[in-house]
Amino acid sequence: SSFSTISLPLFLCTSFWRVCIYFCNGQLLQAFPVCYKKTQLIQKEVKKILAKLDQQIPNVSFSDTRTTTSPEDSKAILLNQKDNYCVGEQLMVLLDMFDHMGKRKAYGGDFFKVRIYSPSIQAGASGHIMDYRNGTYLVSFTLLWEGPIRVSLLLMHPSEGVSALWKARKKVYDKIAFTGKYLNGTSEVSVECGFVMNTSEELCKYLDERDEEAFYCLKPGNIPCEAFVQLMSKNSPISYLTALEMELLDSIHPGVEIPQKFGQIQVSVCTTEMSIQKCNFGLSSHHPTGFAWQNQWYPRFCSITIFRTLKITTCLERKLILFLGDSTLRQWLEYFMKYLKSRKTLIQTDFSEIGRLFSPLLENIQIHWKKHGHPFVTTSEYMTTDHSYAAREIDTVAGDKDTAIVVSLGQHFRPFPIELFIRRMINIREAVQRLFLRSPETKVIIKSENLRKTDIDLERFGDFHGYTQMLAVKDIFQGLNVGFIDAWDMSIAYDTSDVHPPYHVVGNQINLFLNYIC
Template sequence: MSTDDTDVVFPERLQRLKHEDLFTEFDDNVLNGLYEDGEYVIDYRFDGDRSINELAIANASYSGLKLVNPKPYYKVGDVILVSVELLNGYNKRLLRGGDRVRVWIKEVRQGACAMGYVVDHRNGSYSGFVRVLWPGRVEVLAAVVLSREAVRVLYKIHREGHLVRQLFAIFQRRFMYEMTLCGPSPFLAGYSRVCNLTRRHYGLPWYCGHPEVLTCAEWTRIGGSQPPWPMLEEERKLFERHNVQQNVRSYITTEVHGRDPFTVQTPCNQIPALVTWRQTPPVGYFLNWKWRSTACTNTLPDTVRSWDLCLPWPLPSTLYNSAYNYAVFWGSHELPFTNSGEFTPLEAHKATHVYIDELPRGNRDIVIIHFYLHFTAYPPTLLRTHVRRTVQSVKALLKRAPQAKVFVKGPHSFRITTYARGVIEDYWGTIHQQILKKEFEEIQDKIYYLDFWDMSVASENNDVHPNMTLVGQMWQTLLGYICPN
């Protein structure tokens, strides 16, 4: 950030670090909660480097949830308003905002659930709004997903240039091997010389430590690991299981009356692509564990097959179906792609924009683009750089192949973070959605956005990779935008 800022004054100027090519002013804003839907919201930098007291952070066990202006019963389509009051481990009211709070409804008996949205009043109080979309007896629930203090620690880790995950290159000449650390910035700890491998990485920034004997040209494979976190013990506790994804113990049960669940008559294959980018929560809901959009009706029969079982991960692969004359290709995106436990050949990580550029003129392919988890180990500037390059290729594809259909899959929620430390989805998911919607803004009327955030939050998805029920409904949603029946 430049020294001539006049629009906002911060309590302390932060010294620029030498990895500023990767950690930019954009990251400084986004990682501090400053930027949200075009507005500056809250600045975690005012917290400074205060010591962390685990008992002083938001504690869902003491926090409360209550109905605002309760009714004897609600009707399908009504909005339930709730208030969440956060207390800390001393059972005292918090008087500042910045904690990540979530509200949703469910009815287990009907296999039904839907997500609400939350307003932070910056004083420890949060308002939750959730629309009831089916008749029955619903539970209203709330959770403290992430503490303000944990967000501040994440900001500090990235700003200081620490690695949340590590990627290593294998250099090979016949039977001689060397392994060095890699990343999207040339400033790699322990290396005075680095290989600039940006050209081999399809023009996207990538650097690896220079091997002692072999040459940069002998880079053959890539692999990853999770290093010890660069934080103090009290900071580490903020990310332990009992301090993230805490359900507020109190919940509300209420009656919802109506003859039928909420429906929209317009078939999903007839709605404009722009609608998929502009929806507001809830974008849909589960009923009998079938996903129903609030913007349209999916007219496709529920016949999705488990294609994923046939596609070896993480190598690029194609499934052919001669009976119906189609093929499904899957390929991982470019680096960073952390495949812990094994080293993969470089050809396994061809850039997304290269795959798109290779599609021929006049094709009618269905293209699905997804960037998410592997980018959460790095400041958001990196994702924005990759998305911007991808957008260029999508624009070119639509010109040479107007009948091609392009879908951008957004982030999803998950509750278990054991194998993805620092990937607190409520935090990163919001950031990634903003970047995707901003960078694809010019062509939102030509391509579709697959918004599965509500689906994964409402269903309380646990795993980093969605379960098969969700995967099936994701495929069903995708095909519903394409197929009439």
């Protein structure tokens, strides 16, 4: 009874009670505080990261859409204007934001996508935004190549829309409806599943007690919970936006250009200084992380090798590669299969079923892809019999200098409260730290999310949610010796908003990965 006031998830309390029955004569007093201390530390870190995000996101309301940020009525001013710029210099643009009635905004929090680009040479790079929280923003671009350069300043969401999306995300877990399938001989039953089940009916509980992961399904009559074989999902017909907030998000299409009068600028090479440092592990605070030039990605502060077919095969030889995540990493495996097909190094794999894919290569190479654990949001049914969380998969890896793991989560988490994503990534970080203890030479790379199209359901899947998740990932893995592939930055530089980007963009993500492991 002395433990009854402790605030823990129900399944953890149940688990510890079973431990209490098993361990007696004081042994529980040694076992319980260790588990509870870990729970407390993780909960504290989740709250800390969430608090940081809350500080960066506006908390504003409005009663008239005319008082919200208007991209057409706002102004962009080039601060350091001159006839010619040098490669490596900064281009500084001041944004003054106004509402639809011509009144200057008194607070910040608008969500932008900014880039410089040169269409003639297929070059592009993102910019950095400083929010003064008074309606003024300073956008800085590092000029990274020679030639005529244009500036793009897009308002993706006004601050009022950002605030509405953030509040709506915090509500509940029921924006996605899951349907689970159970098989018992020839019997097939479909039931409701989810992270939270508001019902008094008996449940099948799929729990990872160590990492506090939980998923539930209504128990299908006399069929055992172990007969859970498939899962699928669909969008629930609900919204947590008010009618006025929905009107705002519908009326201002994401990606409206802010007017500018300075036009094209000219950049010249004024010095031949070049970086020759190899790309190192560890998250960089530099922005942008790199730039696209003639469809090739170049990191800013290190040199890379361009891997062609022979070099790719040589690099991968004797390697064990594990991709853990969503279909944007499955796309990597498809790339390898397509790119190396002429060398007959890959055995064709059937992609008709979403789940675990294993491609043994003929030259002592193994590449695995496995989907991350719940939530996996898709209208296609996928198998759950091999279902496990990424942290558990990492725990099964022995590791050595020829082993590499790539993790990419995010797209499927956007419809749910961000605490779920933060906790999952903390669990993955803990697993990576355990892996480094037993095998410091194993290489771990984190790939951030890609952007996706703006004409989708913004409340569930909009890029603003992906942006907040990327900020959380950088916070969680800061200081850890992992590689980081900033797919978000690449998406902006290449001006692609396809969740499955074009072939050349995927190839550049993989090229950076190969530079990390070889």
